Amino acid sequence: MNAITQTSADTRRKRGRGMAASWYGIARTATIDRAGAWAEIDDGGTIKVVTGVTEIGEGILTVLAQVAAEETGARPEDVTIGDNDTARSPEAAHAGATRQTYMIGNSVALASREARKMLFEQIAEHWDTPEDSLRAFNGEIWVEGSNLRMTLSEAVAICKGRGVVPVGAASFTAHGTGLHPVDGKGSPWQTYVFGTQVAEVEVDTWTGEVQVLGIWAAHDVGRCINPRGVEGQIEGGVVQGLGQALMEEHICEGGHPTTHGFAKYILPTALDVPQINCIIVEDEDPTSPLRAKGIGEPALVPTCPAIMNAIYDAIGVRMKSLPATPEKILAALRMPPGGGARITWNNRPAGETLT
Amino acid sequence: MSETRITCEVNGRKVARTVATHKRLLDLLRDDLNLTGTKEGCGAGECGTCSVFVDGKLVKSCLVPAARAEGARIETIEGLAGMGPLTPVQKAFHKTGASQCGYCIPGMVMAATNCLRLNPEADIDEIKERMGGNICRCTGYTKILEAVEIARDVIAGRRPEGDLDTDEPLGDSFIGHNVRRIDAPAKVTGRLRYAADMKLVDMLQMQVLRSPHPHARIVSIDTSVAEAMEGVECVITAADVPGKDGFGVFVHDQPIMARGKVRHVGEAVAAVAAEDLLTARRAVAAIKVEYEPLPVIGTPEDAIAPGAPVIHDYAPDNVVKHIPLRKGNPEAGFAEADLIIEDSFSTQSVEHAYLEPEAGVAFVDHDDVVTVHSPSQNITHHRHMLADILGLPINKVRMVMSAVGGGFGGKEDMIYQGMLALAAIRTRRPVQLNFTREESLIASAKRHPSKVSYKMGLKRTGKITAITFDMLSDGGAYGMSSEGVMRKAAILSCGPYEVHNLQVDTRAVYTNNTPSGAFRTFGGMQAQFATESMMDIAAEALGMDPFELRRINMYRKGSITHTQHRLDRASLDMVLDAAETASRWESGAPNVRGAARSDMGGPDTRQPCTLGARIVAEAADLSQGDHPTKASTEAAE
Ligand code: FES
Ligand code: FES
Numbered sequence: 001m002n003a004i005t006q007t008s009a010d011t012r013r014k015r016g017r018g019m020a021a022s023w024y025g026i027a028r029t030a031t032i033d034r035a036g037a038w039a040e041i042d043d044g045g046t047i048k049v050v051t052g053v054t055e056i057g058e059g060i061l062t063v064l065a066q067v068a069a070e071e072t073g074a075r076p077e078d079v080t081i082g083d084n085d086t087a088r089s090p091e092a093a094h095a096g097a098t099r100q101t102y103m104i105g106n107s108v109a110l111a112s113r114e115a116r117k118m119l120f121e122q123i124a125e126h127w128d129t130p131e132d133s134l135r136a137f138n139g140e141i142w143v144e145g146s147n148l149r150m151t152l153s154e155a156v157a158i159c160k161g162r163g164v165v166p167v168g169a170a171s172f173t174a175h176g177t178g179l180h181p182v183d184g185k186g187s188p189w190q191t192y193v194f195g196t197q198v199a200e201v202e203v204d205t206w207t208g209e210v211q212v213l214g215i216w217a218a219h220d221v222g223r224c225i226n227p228r229g230v231e232g233q234i235e236g237g238v239v240q241g242l243g244q245a246l247m248e249e250h251i252c253e254g255g256h257p258t259t260h261g262f263a264k265y266i267l268p269t270a271l272d273v274p275q276i277n278c279i280i281v282e283d284e285d286p287t288s289p290l291r292a293k294g295i296g297e298p299a300l301v302p303t304c305p306a307i308m309n310a311i312y313d314a315i316g317v318r319m320k321s322l323p324a325t326p327e328k329i330l331a332a333l334r335m336p337p338g339g340g341a342r343i344t345w346n347n348r349p350a351g352e353t354l355t
Numbered sequence: 356m357s358e359t360r361i362t363c364e365v366n367g368r369k370v371a372r373t374v375a376t377h378k379r380l381l382d383l384l385r386d387d388l389n390l391t392g393t394k395e396g397c398g399a400g401e402c403g404t405c406s407v408f409v410d411g412k413l414v415k416s417c418l419v420p421a422a423r424a425e426g427a428r429i430e431t432i433e434g435l436a437g438m439g440p441l442t443p444v445q446k447a448f449h450k451t452g453a454s455q456c457g458y459c460i461p462g463m464v465m466a467a468t469n470c471l472r473l474n475p476e477a478d479i480d481e482i483k484e485r486m487g488g489n490i491c492r493c494t495g496y497t498k499i500l501e502a503v504e505i506a507r508d509v510i511a512g513r514r515p516e517g518d519l520d521t522d523e524p525l526g527d528s529f530i531g532h533n534v535r536r537i538d539a540p541a542k543v544t545g546r547l548r549y550a551a552d553m554k555l556v557d558m559l560q561m562q563v564l565r566s567p568h569p570h571a572r573i574v575s576i577d578t579s580v581a582e583a584m585e586g587v588e589c590v591i592t593a594a595d596v597p598g599k600d601g602f603g604v605f606v607h608d609q610p611i612m613a614r615g616k617v618r619h620v621g622e623a624v625a626a627v628a629a630e631d632l633l634t635a636r637r638a639v640a641a642i643k644v645e646y647e648p649l650p651v652i653g654t655p656e657d658a659i660a661p662g663a664p665v666i667h668d669y670a671p672d673n674v675v676k677h678i679p680l681r682k683g684n685p686e687a688g689f690a691e692a693d694l695i696i697e698d699s700f701s702t703q704s705v706e707h708a709y710l711e712p713e714a715g716v717a718f719v720d721h722d723d724v725v726t727v728h729s730p731s732q733n734i735t736h737h738r739h740m741l742a743d744i745l746g747l748p749i750n751k752v753r754m755v756m757s758a759v760g761g762g763f764g765g766k767e768d769m770i771y772q773g774m775l776a777l778a779a780i781r782t783r784r785p786v787q788l789n790f791t792r793e794e795s796l797i798a799s800a801k802r803h804p805s806k807v808s809y810k811m812g813l814k815r816t817g818k819i820t821a822i823t824f825d826m827l828s829d830g831g832a833y834g835m836s837s838e839g840v841m842r843k844a845a846i847l848s849c850g851p852y853e854v855h856n857l858q859v860d861t862r863a864v865y866t867n868n869t870p871s872g873a874f875r876t877f878g879g880m881q882a883q884f885a886t887e888s889m890m891d892i893a894a895e896a897l898g899m900d901p902f903e904l905r906r907i908n909m910y911r912k913g914s915i916t917h918t919q920h921r922l923d924r925a926s927l928d929m930v931l932d933a934a935e936t937a938s939r940w941e942s943g944a945p946n947v948r949g950a951a952r953s954d955m956g957g958p959d960t961r962q963p964c965t966l967g968a969r970i971v972a973e974a975a976d977l978s979q980g981d982h983p984t985k986a987s988t989e990a991a992e
Contacts, residue, residue, distance in 0.1 A: 014965070015956070019889035019940070021905050023851035024879060028905045029843050039652050055538055055764075056732060056759040075795045076534045081361060084739045084756035087724065093569050094733035095756070096764055096873060111680030138429075138525065179842065179918060183682035186857070188846050194927040196909075196934035200955055201513075202963050214960030218933035220926040228452040228498075228533045229872045235495030236455065240763070240875065242680030250704040255569025255651045255867040256620055262401035265706055265796065270483040274803040275961045279933045282753065283926035293515045297876045304702075304880060305887030309901070312891065316947040320888065322702045341698040341892045347649060 012206050015213075018309025019198045025189030026174075026299035027099040035103040035176040036090030039068060041110040041119050041159075041166040045139055047074045047112070050082035052092035053104050054272030058296055059229035060100040064108050066225055067290065071112035072119075072128070073136020073152050089101035090190070099174075101225060102191065102285075107172035109289045114168025122159040122166075172288075191203075191285050193293050195219040199306040203314045205333060208326030210246055212272070212307060218279035222293030231278045234299045238276050241303025243268040246323050356633070363424045365390070366434025375633070379933020380419040381405045384431060391431035392461045392545015393554035394760075396490070396710045397792040403489030406465040407431045413469040415488075432461035432545035443509045444468050445543040445906060446519035447502035449535060452972070455493035457542030458710040458760030460487050464543055466505045469907065475511055480964070486953035490709055492708050492761050521743045550729050551714035551789040555700040558716070559588055559628040561778055561788035562635035563771070564642050565798065566617035569653075569832075569867035571646040573624070574618055581627060586634035589781040590642065591774065592625045599747030602769045605735070605838035606675070608667055609742060611773030619832035619867055620668055621797030623771070628778040628786045647718060655806075656827045658864040659882040659982035666832065667866040673865045675830045676838040678845040680917050688821025688856030691695040692812030694854060696892055700885040703803035704829070707874060718785040725752050725776050730759040731857065732766040744773055744944055745780070749958065764873030766800050768774075768835050800835050800872025803863060805844070807885040809815040813893055815906040821856040824848045824883065829864035831870035836877070837863035844878030849917050850886035851927050852908035857917060889944045900942045902935050 027033040037051035047068050055061045065079040072342045092104050116136070124131040129143050136142075157165055179186040200214040209237035219235050224230055247266045250259045259265040275287055284291040317332040318340060362371040365388060372387045381398075384390045384407065396404035398417045405416045409423070409428035430663050435442050441449065444467050453458045470485040482503050508514035525532060525724065541547040578590040593600065593614035599608035600614060612623045625642050629635035650664040651952065657663060658673040664799060666672050689695060715729030725745060731737050735755035742752045759766060771788055780787040805828040812821040826844055830837040835901070840859040848859045861878070863871070896903040909923040910916070934940075942953040949955075 012951055015946075015952075017938075017940070017952060018891065018945070018953060019901055019934065020883070021851055021890075021909070021927060022879075022887070023847060023884050023910070024876075025843075025846070029839060029846065029877075051736060053757050054759070055456075055629050056730075056762040059455065059536055061451075061538050064532055065537050066532070066534050068429050070529045076529055081539075084734060085918070086734050086752065086755070087726075087750070087753040089400055091735050092869055093735045094734050094767065095759070095762060097877070101450065129882060131934075137527070138529075144794055171877075179680075179846070182679065182681065183919075184678065184682075184845060184917075185919045188842075188918060193924065194851055194925065196927075196930040197376045197705070198934050198938040200938075200960055206416050211963050213955070214938075216938035216959070218930040218937065220930055223530065224529055227531065228536060229536070232452055232455060232494060232498055235497040236493045237495070237875070238496035240492070241880070244702075244802075244880070248703070248705050248708075250591070250706045250796070250869065252620075252653070252868040253651045253702065254479060257869055259706070260418060260793050260796060261399050262507075262792065263399065265708065267490050267492070269490060270486045270500060270624050272499075272963075273483075273981065275959055276495060276497055277959050278936045279930075281926060281933050283924065283929060285755060286924075292976055297879065301876050301880045301883050302887065304884045305891075308884070309891045313947060313952075314949040316890070317924060318892070320698065320700045328940050341889075343892075344697075345696045346693055346695070 013204050014314040015202045015316025016310045017200045018306050018313050019196065020302035020305035020309060021190055021196045022301035023091040023194050024096065024301060026102045026191040026193060026294045027189060028097050028176065030186055030188040031176050033103055033176065034171060035092040035169045037107040039108065039168045041072055041115045041116045041156055045074055045154055045156055046078040047072055048080055049108055050089045051094055051104055051108060052084050052089045053100065053228050054084035056095045058100060059226060060104065060231060062229060063101050063105055063225045066106050067105050067109050068112045071109050072116050075139050077310055098296045098298065101292050102294050103172055103174060105292060106288050106290050107170050110170030110172060111168040111288040114170060115166045118164060119155060119159050119166040120281045123155050141216060155246045179211040182319050190287060191293050193220045193298050195298050195302055197302040197306040198300050201307060201310040201314055203311060205315060205348055210244055210311060210324060210327035213276040216277045219281045219295055219298060220281040221295045222282065223291040224280050224282050225285045225292055227280060228296050229282055234278045237275055237299025238303050239268050241300040242272065244322060245304040245307040249323055257296045278297060284328050305343060358733065358914040359422050361425050363426060363626040364428045366431060371677055376423050379415040379417055380421050380424055383424060384419040390431050390433050391548060394458055394461060397458055402468060402710060404462040406462040409710055410585055412464060432465060436544060444506040446808045447506040448543045449539040450500040450519055451498040452536055453498040453502040453543040454536065454539050456759060456761040457547055458951055459489060459491040460542045461497055463491060470725045471507055471510055477793060478505060480795060482797060486803050490710065492710055492974045504815045505795060510651040510937045531859040535852055547758050549711055549760050550716060553716045553728060555716060555785040558785040558787055559630065559782060560632045560776060561626055561786050562639045563623045564639045566613060566620055566622040568617055568646050569620050569651045570649040572619050572649060573613060574645040574647050576625060576627060577643040581638040582639065586630040586637050587638045588628045590625060590627050591777050591781060595777060596744060599743045603834045604767055604836040606834040609833040613786040617808040619869055623774060626774045626778060628782055646709050650895060655827050655864045655866060658866050670865060675834050675863040675865055676841045677703060677860065677862045678841045680845050680857065681969060682917060682919060683856035685821045685823055685856045685858045689812040692820045694896055695814040696889060697810045698889065698892065701806045701808060702804060705874065706796060707760025707763045708764030709763060709765060712790040712792055713771055713799065714789040715772055715775050716785055716787045719779050721784055725777055725780060727772045727774055728755045728757045730766050731758050732762045735768045737772060741773060741776055745776060763875045767799050767873045770798055792875060797869060799868045802874035803878065805841055805872040805881040809885050809889050810895060812891050817897055817904045819852060819854050819908050822854050823851045824859045826861040828866055829871060831866055831868045833870040835872035837871060840878040844882045847879045848882045851882055851910050853910055853914040859917060882992065895945045898944045901945050905931060
């Protein structure tokens with residue numbers, strides 16, 4: 001920094017801000033989506049959940065543990081989630097399409113409710129109290145407004161002593177419809193999410209290099225199950241978007257790939273990361289038991305355009321071909337100013353100037 | 356095979372092994388000592404997943420010959436905590452939720468430990484620089500950096516150690532509570548085993564012969580020399596497939612190994628299962644394939660040009676999928692507009708770059724069930740397709756989803772499970788295939804490169820009157836998820852705005868490039884990059900704040916979407932308000948006003964980076980296998 005005077009720094013490094021909005025659908029597109037799960041309230045007040053899905057990094061195992069715990073009265077750490085295995089677990093289809101929390105989460109919630117109902121029936125009889133007076137949370141079960149209370153572990157022992165294993169199975173459906181082949185008419189999803197991001201950048205007009213210094217990412221995720229997990233998805237999505245915006249490119253020349261390793265295929269590192277400010281918006285989904293939606297994919301949609309709009313704000317150059325590498329920025333800076341879009345006014349009042 | 360005797364200390368214990376001289380320290384640790392917490396993300400010193408300490412110095416073990424371990428003191432992720440409690444760094448990673456898929460995490464924990472050993476007072480800039488050689492594709496680094504700062508403060512005594520184990524108090528629900536990730540302890544200790552970490556008794560290693568040509572007819576394949584080699588258990592080609600060959604997320608146009616012709620560089624042509632990796636590699640080199648090159652389609656424009664060569668017989672026009680949307684009357688909409696904007700946008704091919712390269716293990720169990728463990732993102736569909744390919748009833752095929760070291764859509768395609776299953780059936784032994792990073796890059800699907808031609812009409816008030824949106828995408832050599840990607844791109848195309856008159860067309864076409872497939876947003880980002888750029892161009896032309904223009908057009912309750920679906924609710928107003936407020940957005944038209952803004956440089960931004968300023972002295976140390984970051988092109992000034 002030292003060698004540059006304030007004045008030359010001002011002309012060399014330019015800052016700007018841009019924003020972009022976005023939308024996305026939850027679960028599989030333009031089709032019916034489905035997921036199954038089994039749950040058992042097990043000895044010791046622990047929970048067994050089996051469903052055909054596992055973690056790809058997004059945190060779904062933790063989400064499912066929270067959901068099963070909430071629905072049964074156990075604690076998340078008491079939940080064991082079985083392996084994802086086509087011969088051992090019910091179908092939950094694929095790990096993608098921002099469907100894990102919505103599809104599998106709801107299916108586990110419903111299966112857990114079934115299991116709880118079996119347990120509650122037995123405990124209600126045992127305590128001679130109406131079933132709807134029972135509550136369970138964090139490893140305990142009690143009768144609302146009384147001093148009848150025991151651990152979930154004791155409750156399971158009583159239930160089993162009465163000859164009942166509390167189990168549940170459920171399937172959750174999302175009703176999308178296909179698109180009409182001619183006009184595309186259809187209802188591709190039953191739940192949508194929206195997001196908006198603002199980017200703040202600094203462009204070095206000598207080297208063409210862009211640094212993203214700040215991102216504000218506001219995303220509707222429906223009812224938020226795990227805020228830290230949602231932040232993790234947003235932060236990861238933003239940085240993938242940043243990579244696509246500024247540096248990543250798999251190149252094929254005449255069918256021959258030339259980006260053979262990470263020396264050629266450049267990825268964002270810790271040094272490229274902006275400060276990411278996550279704003280979690282919860283517009284709860286009224287049509288599903290958990291009232292959650294999703295965040296995996298939507299987090300990355302607005303990042304690229306927000307950064308490109310910020311670059312325009314800084315240097316007046318509209319980057320329309322990704323990635324906006326230093327070479328492309330420098331080349332664009334040598335072009336005449338303006339975005340290059342063709343803009344036509346109809347019935348323009350006389351004297352008005354083109355932007 | 357020449358061998359070397361190595362005696363060293365690993366995680367405090369003396370070990371001695373005789374290993375092949377070509378082995379790397381990474382192989383010694385993973386293969387011979389079973390310390391699989393150290394991962395191979397790239398094998399070329401570029402990702403940091405293989406980081407270990409040798410005589411106290413952090414090295415990338417993929418770059419170190421095993422012989423260098425002689426007499427050395429080695430510390431791996433497994434040795435950090437040993438049998439004891441997690442270290443402060445590991446606990447902090449657990450606390451902040453720093454691990455997602457976890458594949459980079461052992462290397463990250465090692466790099467963070469190294470940073471704090473070298474400088475217990477390291478500030479955030481130094482931490483970033485010292486961890487700059489470690490790639491994470493999932494987390495966006497933010498929670499990792501937060502964890503390192505917490506660990507630093509605990510180690511320095513500025514923060515009570517108990518902080519690492521305490522969390523915010525639980526309210527009356529686990530929903531909305533920051534429950535710690537239940538898989539984090541397994542990830543921060545390196546205990547979680549991914550498919551490449553599996554070892555089964557009697558297991559063979561598979562290697563794959565891949566096409567050097569983008570488009571060529573296979574004249575002949577001669578596997579006889581390879582088959583005769585000692586240690587080779589089987590060589591398979593498309594001719595060995597017993598059932599109906601073909602997989603794909605939508606259209607089943609891809610054989611498990613090239614059948615009759617190759618359509619892209621890196622396509623599997625034959626595979627070998629042998630007693631060890633080296634033998635398998637040698638056998639692959641001994642397979643002779645005669646090719647007759649065919650004309651190559653290198654761009655989507657070439658694919659749809661009249662007289663273009665045909666890549667798949669079933670699609671003589673090279674079109675994988677065309678999705679049209681029609682709503683209202685665009686012509687009338689444009690006639691009504693005060694302002695018409697036309698422009699075009701393009702996006703590139705992007706690699707998923709999950710840190711875990713593709714890997715899998717297959718075997719046939721005691722009940723004749725063909726079982727495949729792999730980080731597949733869709734075992735349900737893979738089971739269906741594999742049963743057809745193998746000609747087996749569905750319950751004789753079992754797919755198990757092993758821990759996934761990052762997917763992002765890239766592990767939805769069944770590009771290697773078929774070969775593994777076939778070799779397991781042929782040999783009746785477990786077979787493992789671990790891709791190298793190079794293989795992963797050339798053989799797996801990418802994000803669709805796309806070009807969008809856009810025309811938008813607006814009233815002076817900002818209201819959009821009509822849009823035509825035309826997207827042409829490079830689907831590459833096979834269909835994979837192209838159909839679905841085009842569908843989603845079309846549905847989301849014109850953004851979250853109510854447009855009464857529109858014409859949208861999205862098309863993916865076959866070329867001889869690396870196939871394109873599913874990638875986080877599934878076409879959504881390519882489409883909305885174009886739309887959100889157009890919205891800002893329009894806002895500038897109208898002299899309007901970009902938030903304002905979006906509010907004028909945004910979906911509301913009751914809006915009719917581009918596919919004519921009536922929305923019961925829409926939260927765009929909420930997220931627009933939230934982002935505008937949180938960023939302290941200064942209202943104004945997007946007319947290059949960066950220099951005049953007063954809303955920038957706040958405490959919620961980072962300082963621009965001046966790389967190398969902090970630790971110039973150790974630059975030589977860091978240079979070993981350092982990742983060439985983009986930021987590193989900016990020298991210290
Ligand atoms: S595997 Fe060694 S740096 Fe990537
Ligand atoms: S958690 Fe870092 S690569 Fe997945």
